[in-house]
Amino acid sequence: MKAAEQTVVAHSADDEVAFRRELLSTLPHLRAFARALCGRPDFADDLVQETAIRAWSARARFAPGTNLRAWTFAILRNHYLDQWRRERRQVDYDPDAAERLLVMEADQEGPLHLSDMEAALLKLSPERREAILLIGAAGFSYEDAAQISGCATGTMKSRVARARAELARMLDPQDEAPARDGPGQ
Amino acid sequence: MEFALSHLGGKDGRDRKLGALPARRRTSEPGWAQGLRKLYNSVLDEPIPDSFDDLLKKLDRGDDESR
Numbered sequence: 574m575k576a577a578e579q580t581v582v583a584h585s586a587d588d589e590v591a592f593r594r595e596l597l598s599t600l601p602h603l604r605a606f607a608r609a610l611c612g613r614p615d616f617a618d619d620l621v622q623e624t625a626i627r628a629w630s631a632r633a634r635f636a637p638g639t640n641l642r643a644w645t646f647a648i649l650r651n652h653y654l655d656q657w658r659r660e661r662r663q664v665d666y667d668p669d670a671a672e673r674l675l676v677m678e679a680d681q682e683g684p685l686h687l688s689d690m691e692a693a694l695l696k697l698s699p700e701r702r703e704a705i706l707l708i709g710a711a712g713f714s715y716e717d718a719a720q721i722s723g724c725a726t727g728t729m730k731s732r733v734a735r736a737r738a739e740l741a742r743m744l745d746p747q748d749e750a751p752a753r754d755g756p757g758q
Numbered sequence: 759m760e761f762a763l764s765h766l767g768g769k770d771g772r773d774r775k776l777g778a779l780p781a782r783r784r785t786s787e788p789g790w791a792q793g794l795r796k797l798y799n800s801v802l803d804e805p806i807p808d809s810f811d812d813l814l815k816k817l818d819r820g821d822d823e824s825r
Contacts, residue, residue, distance in 0.1 A: 589820065593817055593818075597814070597817065601801070601802050601804070605798045605799070605801035608801045609794075609798055618809060626813065629817060687793065687796060687800065690790065690793040690796075693790070694794075705794065706798065709791060709794050710794050710795050710797070710798035710799075740788075740790045741788055741790065743790075744789065744793070745788045745789055745790055
């Protein structure tokens with residue numbers, strides 16, 4: 574677990590109390606991230622609980638004063654990707670979501686529904702999905718997002734750019750620029 | 759393709775008030791960008807479900823076993 578590979582820091586009882594309080598305040602963020610990442614509420618909450626337990630167990634490796642939210646997001650995404658690789662099809666492909674998206678593409682007059690948004694997100698690769706969520710929804714800097722995902726900042730920027738292009742193509746096709754980049758990697 | 763979202767990150771990664779971004783930022787940004795934040799914020803605003811009770815108790819007691 575990359576996020577936990579940090580120097581063990583001496584923790585006082587006060588640090589533990591502060592850590593617990595901060596961990597609890599991070600739970601809603603972890604739930605929001607996990608839900609959009611995997612698209613399944615029950616699975617998302619399992620991910621969050623597992624993340625919280627792992628974070629608590631590894632608390633001695635968390636440096637007080639650093640970004641706990643980023644640290645726990647990293648634990649969650651690593652755990653999610655492990656699961657995703659293990660059960661790729663069940664976790665990630667939702668034929669109903671794909672179906673809804675097709676219907677949505679045919680009718681661009683109506684407002685954007687959250688279910689459409691969810692379905693479009695699930696069509697992205699997990700790397701691009703987490704990139705756009707970290708930057709576009711959770712409000713992390715590119716540097717923090719890159720650290721969470723264990724990639725270079727430039728890689729994070731390019732993942733976000735590609736995720737944006739794909740989402741725009743799926744959800745706002747009328748706004749699409751005439752000359753667009755290919756899907757690329 | 760450059761959208762307004764490219765400026766959202768901030769340079770120090772400091773948590774904003776509750777971290778998440780407001781649902782509406784700029785009128786020039788694409789509709790999906792607002793939809794993305796709306797989706798995220800809709801979960802953020804939910805109360806923590808009862809299924810977390812055991813976890814919360816465990817954290818309250820400061821249990822160290824991982825299960």
